[in-house]
Amino acid sequence: MTPPSRTGVVETESARLVYDVAGEGEAVVLVHSGIADRRMWDPQFSTLAEHYRTVRYDMQGFGDSAFVAEGTDRGDLVAFTGALGIPQAHLVGSSFGASVALDAALEHPELVRSLTLVGPTVGGHDYEGTGPEWKAVLDRYEASVEAFEAGAYREAAEHEAALWVVGPGRETEAVDADLLERIVEMDDRALRMEAAGRRREDASVLDPPAADRLSSLSIPVHVVVGAYDLPSVGEAAGLLVERAPDAQLSVVDDAAHLPNLERPEAVTDLLLEFWASVAEGTT
Structure with missing residues (x-):
């Protein structure tokens, strides 16, 4: 029980x-x-x-x-x-x-x-990464930062979910769509709190x-x-x-x-x- x-x-x-x-x-x-x-x-x-x-x-x-x-x-x-x-x-x-x-x-x-x-x-x-895989990681991170600074918090959360939950070695389709959405929802909320000065x-x-x-x-x-x-x-x-x-x-x-x-x-x-x-x- x-x-x-x-x-x-x-x-x-x-x-x-x-x-x-x-x-x-x-x-x-x-x-x-x-x-x-x-x-x-x-x-x-x-x-x-x-x-x-x-x-x-x-x-x-x-x-x-x-x-x-x-x-x-x-x-x-x-x-x-x-x-x-x-x-x-x-x-x-x-x-x-x-x-x-x-x-x-x-x-x-x-x-x-x-x-x-x-x-x-x-x-x-x-960590000092090199090579195309690490460049893709950095590009995704920079995209999330740019979206956050533009006030596009859900887009920033989607980039972060792709970076962390999908990872550099897989395609998005390899991860359960509902799981990705749950992470995006939690991260979007946290990013909005950060932008509002509540963190x-x-x-x-x-x-x-x-x-x-x-x-x-x-x-x-x-x-x-x-x-x-x-x-x-x-x-x-x-x-x-x-x-x-x-x-x-x-x-x-x-x-x-x-x-x-x-x-x-x-x-x-x-x-x-x-x-x-x-x-x-x-x-």
């Missing part, structure tokens, strides 16, 4: 964060990507809540959340878990959310039971940055990437697995940057298996 969920609001010093929570037991906190909001975890939320106290929230400037003062997204995350009385959590972050979760774990490892990074970016890691710019990075601190991670780390993700993400994943002392890599076939949406059952299974290994001490 699916546990009932509850929606709530946490007011931190810097943000008003809307969240959903369901289930009991060890805490799992899900952090969404930069082109989505907490709804991106729909395929996992109910199943995970059958085993864990599962929490998903909108970061400031996304979905139903907003900033109220200067701060950082990693600081919001730490304050959020504290407000919910979560002493330690299995953190799961996707894309931009992965960098937020990683930075929070580096600053406050005592709050993190394990860390799962899906399609991660790593602060301080710069706090969070350009802060750790000093030294995450890329230079990975060897200090003392917690189990699970890196998950889609086989069709961008090469920059693949390089960041390799960096994590190489430098973090207790890290493992899972590659999800037939998926790009958001494998939890393209291959939901596979990613749910990966999460549950990883946390079981953490509990058994076999990571």
Whole structure:
């Protein structure tokens, strides 16, 4: 039986964060990507809540959340878990959310039971791509920026969905049309909030940055990437697995940057298996 969920609001010093929570037991906190909001975890939320106290929230400037003062997204995350009385959590972050979760774990490892990074970016890691495939990536990115600056927010979201969800190695027809539309809708909403000044710019990075601190991670780390993700993400994943002392890599076939949406059952299974290994001490 699916546990009932509850929606709530946490007011931190810097943000008003809307969240959903369901289930009991060890805490799992899900952090969404930069082109989505907490709804991106729909395929996992109910199943995970059958085993864990599962929490998903909108970061400031996304979905139903907003900033109220200067701060950082990693600081919001730490304050959020504290407000919910979560002493330690299995953190799961996707894309931009992965960098937020990683930075929070580096600053406050005592709050993190394990860390799962899906399609991660790593602060301080710069990718220098070459060749026609990478030029196509840059062209698509520039097209999204131009559309955003022109006020064509849905067009900008469509470019971003093509860049991240389809990926550089596939045609649009390879991805479910309904899935693409869901991402475009979430991203369009976020871009409009950004344009209206309702998202706090969070350009802060750790000093030294995450890329230079990975060897200090003392917690189990699970890196998950889609086989069709961008090469920059693949390089960041390799960096994590190489430098973090207790890290493992899972590659999800037939998926790009958001494998939890393209291959939901596979990613749910990966999460549950990883946390079981953490509990058994076999990571």
